[in-house]
Amino acid sequence: MSSRPLDKTRDAMEGRTSETGFDHELYRLFPTHRPRPEGEVEELERIWDNPKGWGLLTVVNNNYIGFFYVATAFLFFLLAGILALGMRVQLAAPLQDFLPQETYNQFFTMHGTVMMFLFAVPMVEAIGIMLLPQMLAARDLPFPRLSAYAFWAYFVGGLCFFASIFVGLAPDGGWFMYPPLTSIAYSPEINTDFWLLGIGFIEISAIAGAIEIIVGVLRTRAPGMTLDRMPMFAWAMLVFAVMIVIAFPSVILGTLLLELERAFNWPFFDPTRGGDPLLWQHLFWFFGHPEVYIIFLPAAGLMSMMVATIARTELVGYRLNVLALVATGFISFGVWAHHMFATGMPRVSTGYFSAASMAVSLPAGIQVFCWIATLAAGKIRWSTPALFVVGSIVIFVMGGLTGVMVGMVPFDWQAHDTYFIVAHLHYVLLGGMVFPMFAAFYYWVGMTSTNALSERLGKWVFWLMFTGLHVTFLPMHLTGFMGMPRRVYTYLPDRGLDLLNLISTIGAFIIAAGVVVFLVDLARSFRFTTSDDAGNIYGGGTLEWLPTGMYSTRSIPLVKSREPLWDDPNICDDVAAGRYFLPNSATGLRETIITSPINAEPQYLQLMPGPSPWPVSAAVFTAAFFLALTVQAYAFSAFSGVVAVGCVLRWLWETDRPIKQDTADIGGGIVVPIAITGPSSHGWWALNTLIVVMGMIVFMGIFSYLYLYGINPSFWIAPPPLLQTGGIAALLLLALGSVWLSRRILASKPEKTFPGQGPWLMGAIGAALLCAAIWWDWTGWTAAGLEPDASGQGATVFALLSFQTCVVAVAVIMALYLGYRSGKGLLVAPASVTLDVVVRFIGYAALQGLAIALVVRLFPGA
Amino acid sequence: MVSTMSNPASDIFDAWWGWPPPVLDPAGPYADSVVVLAWALIGMGVVVTGIVVAALYVAIKGPERWRARLGGEKAVWIGGIAFPGVVLTGLLVWGLTLTASLTEPVPEDAMRVRVTGYMWWFGVEYLDEDGDVVMRDANELHVPVGRPVVVELFSEDVIHSFWVPNLSGKEDMIPGRTNELVIQADSPGRYGGVCAEYCGGPHALMGFVAVAHEPADWNAWLAGRRTARPVAADQDVPGEVPAILPAVEQTGGTNLAGRQLFMDSGCAACHRVEGTEANGLVGPDLSHVGSRLTLGAGILPNNRGTMIGWIGNSQAIKPGNRMPSYDMLSAEELEAIAIWLEQQR
Secondary structure, eight states, rough: OOOOOHHHHHHHHSSSSSSSSSOOGGGGGGGGSSOOTTTHHHHHHHHTTOOOOGGGGGGHHHHHHHHHHHHHHHHHHHHHHHHHHHHHHHTTTTTTSOOOHHHHHHHHHHHHHIIIIEEEEEEEHHHHHHHHHHHHHHOSSHHHHHHHHHHHHHHHHHHHHHHHGGTTTTSSTTTTTTTTTSTTTTTSSHHHHHHHHHHHHHHHHHHHHHHHHHHHHHSSOOTTTGGGOOOOHHHHHHHHHHHHHHHHHHHHHHHHHHHHHHHHHSSSSOOOOOOOOHHHHHHHHHHHHHHHHHHHHHHHHHHHHHHHHTOOOSSTTTHHHHHHHHHHHHGGGGGGGGGGGGGGGOHHHHHHHHHHHHHHHHHHHHHHHHHHHHHEEEEEEOOOOHHHHHHHHHHHHHHHHHHHHHHSSHHHHHHHHHHHHHHHHHHIIIIIIIHHHHHHHHHHGGGTTTSSSOHHHHHHHHHHHHHHHHHHHHHHHHHHHHBBBSSSOOSSSSOHHHHHHHHHHHHHHHHHHHHHHHHHHHHHHHHBSSOOOOOOOTOOOOGGGGGGETEESSSSSOOSSSSHHHHHHTHHHHHHHOOOOOSSSSSSSSEEEEOOOOTEEEEEEEOOOOOOOHHHHHHHHHHHHHHHHHOOOOHHHHHHHHHHHHHHHHHHTTTSSOOSSEEEEEEEOEEEEOOSSTSSHHHHHHHHHHHHHHHHHHHHHHHHHHHHHHHHHGGGOOOSOOHHHHHHHHHHHHHHHHHHHHHHHHHHHOOOOOOTTHHHHHHHHHHHHHHHHHHHHHHHHHEEEOOOTTTTHHHHHHHHHHHHHHHHHHHHHHHHHHHHHHTTOOOOOSSSSSHHHHHHHHHHHHHHHHHHHHHHHHOOOO | HHHHHHHTTOOHHHTSSSSSGGGGGGSSSHHHHHHHHHHHHHHHHHHHHHHHHHHHHHHHHOOOHHHHHHHHHHHIIIIIIIIHHHHHHHHHHHHHHHHHHHHHOTTTEEEEEEEEEEETEEEEEETTTTEEEEEESSEEEEEESSSEEEEEEESSSSSSEEEEEETTEEEEEOTOOOEEEEEOSSSOEEEEEEOOOOOOOOOOOOHHHEEEEHHHHHHHHHHHHHHOOTGGGGGGTTOOOHHHHHHHGTTTHHHHHHHHHHHTTTTTGTTTTSSSSSBBOOOOTTTTTOSSSSSSTTTEOOOOOHHHHHHHHHHSSTTTOOSSTTSSSSSHHHHOOOOHHTTTO
């Protein structure tokens, strides 16, 4: 055994050493042999039972939320597809009047926006929420109410956003909404605000989902499922979620800045006042390109799993595939400016981004050849999913190759913004995401439906879509070469474009025919269920094919390999007979086992919240808040915002309660604690993920500030005096100190209930200090003569201060909530997650304030 | 609609889009080398797709022995890492070298023009060695054959993009920035151009024409514009009488009526006509509109009929453009204006 940390990690991963001190010998107890007492399954069913009728709105279980989520995302796929058909009809011949110019411009903006933000990202996230708990054999994801909230916010917000097209108020600036076209001067109507609104919802639900998935994948895997044995989809979702956490803050900041510019005239993107339109492009594409991989990687994970089943052999190159997923995630953050080659970037920069764009195709190549090698190593069994999988490999490779082409700078100068790009991106997205999704529908439908889908109709669906795709998009490469720019509502006759466009339109209807056949198949065969499902139609080897109910599996298996169902023929019976972990409800409540992140050793039992009306209420009022803000009904907006916060607090109120027992037997006589605090707790992981999100927003904000200084320093004024900066820093350091003290008190009192008000009082003092610091920081800049609408400096500085103000406001609400709970005697040691989370959040807010104050006051200095 | 007015035989269209695809049909050195690259990339795309499809075929239907070879990590290393690694590195080196050669410092003898993007047309200014404006025009760029031309790209409102595929790749026109693009035509001809960056509204109908002349013809063309009236009348020394009076002043008749109507109908508020009191800068400069090949920013051939149609009903031809339809004017009045504008060459 080596003492180097990397070796330790590897040894732990391979199961040679223990990660947490858990004795691996205990694994030998499973499967157990003693008969289980009667009534355990019935009790599980009772505990995990769902409300019926209108009560379904209060459901939080992943079986339901995941299904709602997938269905809603698919609805948006259909809606955005109908928009595409409308566009293709308009372009079938030159100078047609089918869609007037304004309508067409709204259609293509909505098509792109809805497909990217309301279909693709939510769809892969939805599939994750639906499949991951079963795949990891967890009872549910760790934050079911958060999932429910994210889903309902997306559902209500997404539908309202989409409805803007029916009243002619849909955004019309293209899905990447470049200012100044989208600034108030050129888009004075509220169309653009609707876009920002729609994106706002998907930002909320994507971040919430990412936190859920990171913590879920790392902490709720079945015991023994080391990282090295994790299903490839879980790996893909882990990388996906980490990428969301890094990439989405950039677009969150971008949309905030654009809205601030539109609402208050802060000139982030206005070059006449020291802003720069290209700042938006950097912020957007720093998110926008990883976004493509955010969509592709989960689909690739699904592919890897289906390929193994279709070929009836383990995936070839498992570790290479993991490496490819992680490498894609890394490299994808270094390619964003390849969307900006035509903006007049310096040659050195284009060279770098070109190289990175080439590099990112290597991991894609690895995955493709892993799939091909797997098909060669096994023996294919043809089925609808197999057709879609093989078809998607071909399509994706073709799209990837045109991607390599446009990664070459001189070629891109020609192809950029033409129909060649339209062809490229549709090949990549259809081959990389839509086809795998259809394969997955056929493959996994057995988990949620009493019947399988029809193999006969499935073949029709595939061939229609596959043919239609090439008929539609192959000619577009040529229309691009012939000089047809993208985003044109019409084109002139006599330019040779008529025939090719007509062919593309016909192709679009062939695709649509395929989708219609799929809908027919759904209507005929799909019947939602959580218990008597059609099961493992294609003979998959991973845990989601264990017998399940609402509670997921009866007992949580010990995982010894990557395809446990293939390697252990008895595992289904043993799991159903309760011969593994947690064969019952140890506490009489909803619960799941939290395991260690690398090695999946059991650590503690998490109690999970059940159905509640508060997440859906919070989501509805969050949606109302944003919608009212968009249509400038400020009073109603404020009211909804307050109610939404109230609903969130109400939903939290009943969580984190004292319980009668400290420990529980999770089977085989293994006793673990119930609910813990500190670095091992799932709440700690979730909060830290959120902190990364907020930190990234601030990082991108500071980037914007420095970027604008680099573009036009002549607008910059001197910062407030140094002494004041020191004072602000001192206040924030004091806040940090109070938080530290509060944690000390927490650590030093192992008793059940805290005597006195010490810990929360320290937190409250911290929050008060935060308020004082932000007030001083803000007024200091005002006194120094900085105005937010006067310059890029003013705009970015006050944007950062505004963000800090929001974070401080949240900290104050949390401190008050903590105080109220303390007063009610609900802060219970040693497991008060609430206290743990609140003081940590206040501590982070202090650090964030410190970073903002120091950077913008000290650089570039006087 | 445009279709009823445009003349398929019109000579502006013969060199515009269509066949052969202009991206693959270079007319100058800055497009030439890219075409070689483009064909190489297309070839690579076809070959690699072929390889992958063949590999899939072997994996699914191939003989046992071949499948065994393909079915291991070694195949991934070769097919997924080594092969693309070599191909991509080669391409990258080529691409970087080509980028470098295309962005080399501009030759000394380069001509300079300034092209400014507006919603939804292009303003064109010809510059002399000192960077002063020699002549203003719109939606049309005349260049001499064989001489590099530096196009300074600006925008007055939103982001546009300047693209003449036969002559070079595209470059964006960004408010607050100046981008420079070098183009060169090696054979005389008319080359279509468009705005490639979505700029709202009728972006689809924002085009222009680049016309390459033999150097002597180009000089003659320029001289033809310059003799029509003094250059940049507004920059002349106050009090000095222009050497050459605008041609229109000497003609009289309908033309003067057209001129009067032009001034009285508000056209002058947006359009500039050199040597007259029309000094608007919002719309395209009309000092030489009679000599232009197209109207409405590259969408209509320029003749009296289309001119009348454009003035009277521009909103039907190019919905959303900034020029109102002058449908309150009678047919005779429209014709009078059209005739006068025809003479602004």
